[in-house]
Amino acid sequence: MKVLIIIPAYNESENIERVIADIEQNCPQYDYIVINDCSTDNTAQICEENNYNYLDLCCNLGIGGGVQSGYIYAHRNNYDYAVQIDGDGQHDPQYISQMIEILEKENADMAVGSRFITKEGFQSSGMRRFGINFLSTLIRMVCGANVKDVTSGFRVANRKYIEFFSKEYADDYPEPEAIVAVTLHGGKVVEAPVVMREREGGVSSISPFKSIYYMIKVSLAILLYRITYKGGKK
Amino acid sequence: MGLGLRISLLIAIMIYVVLIFVLLRKKSFTLKYSLLWMFMAVVLLIMVAFPKLVEFLAEVIGVASYINAIFMAFIFFILLLVVTLTSIASKQHREIKTLIQNVALLQKQVDELKNNK
Numbered sequence: 001m002k003v004l005i006i007i008p009a010y011n012e013s014e015n016i017e018r019v020i021a022d023i024e025q026n027c028p029q030y031d032y033i034v035i036n037d038c039s040t041d042n043t044a045q046i047c048e049e050n051n052y053n054y055l056d057l058c059c060n061l062g063i064g065g066g067v068q069s070g071y072i073y074a075h076r077n078n079y080d081y082a083v084q085i086d087g088d089g090q091h092d093p094q095y096i097s098q099m100i101e102i103l104e105k106e107n108a109d110m111a112v113g114s115r116f117i118t119k120e121g122f123q124s125s126g127m128r129r130f131g132i133n134f135l136s137t138l139i140r141m142v143c144g145a146n147v148k149d150v151t152s153g154f155r156v157a158n159r160k161y162i163e164f165f166s167k168e169y170a171d172d173y174p175e176p177e178a179i180v181a182v183t184l185h186g187g188k189v190v191e192a193p194v195v196m197r198e199r200e201g202g203v204s205s206i207s208p209f210k211s212i213y214y215m216i217k218v219s220l221a222i223l224l225y226r227i228t229y230k231g232g233k234k
Numbered sequence: 235m236g237l238g239l240r241i242s243l244l245i246a247i248m249i250y251v252v253l254i255f256v257l258l259r260k261k262s263f264t265l266k267y268s269l270l271w272m273f274m275a276v277v278l279l280i281m282v283a284f285p286k287l288v289e290f291l292a293e294v295i296g297v298a299s300y301i302n303a304i305f306m307a308f309i310f311f312i313l314l315l316v317v318t319l320t321s322i323a324s325k326q327h328r329e330i331k332t333l334i335q336n337v338a339l340l341q342k343q344v345d346e347l348k349n350n351k
Contacts, residue, residue, distance in 0.1 A: 054342075055338045055339065055341075055342055056338055056341060056342075057334055057335070057338050058334055058337055058338065059330075059334050061331055061334060061335070065331045065334070065335065068331075068335065069335040069338055069339065072335055072339065073339060076339070171331075
């Protein structure tokens, strides 16, 4: 079983070494690839010096385009599963094997790592949880997928959806939309319990100021995806 | 429609058409994208050539003055052009994204080949 861990990194020089060390220590059986999305700090230099397996994007594509290059890499190199984890150390790679197990057991196409199942670890602020609940309800209404932690960037996709994402993946704030895309295309999305940590260094890509924009953009994207989706056509 | 207005509109359209041709000749304009601009010039020319038509149309659509009908036509065309430009920009965005991703993947392969030597 070939598994690739995709780590999008934009200005993650404070975290990237810890994230990779964590992976090398806890899941040495998996391959990984760091996607340096044209960081303005020395993320690329760190990758080069430590001889990490990494991709260097020459222009900033944002999280969607960055992660998508990881899926293209996974597709071209014939991986069975691609795991997405954040470059800031929020996601514990120890959970990856459990996520893959659940995905296989449930015969699903994508597993989302959810912090709201066991309700342990970092739970995010009240306002954010309210927003996440709203999006979760919206997604359930639009496509029937029952996912609580819809914004979680910790997820596993199987071979079929590696190929799908390598062709089609939303540009910014792609996580909730990807759940809708997979479900509408006949895929099955399940949730796997994980414990998340609070980010240790650097800044989150979503500042409180952007939260409103985030909610409007993502809600619209989900609705538009549903409205413009051509059923049956691949 | 007054003669003065017709002549000034005609001059404006002429300048506009010449500009398009100059840009086309300098190849700074793709023919495909210039078609909408040309079509716009033709419609405006018809409006100047047949003022009675404009006055008739203004009355039909309930516009008090024919000059407002001309403005409406202009605004409509500009909207159309902006939508077209957005669609072109989106398409280019997609293409550039694919290019950047492929350059990164190729770069990686080149580096790997270099290191194997």
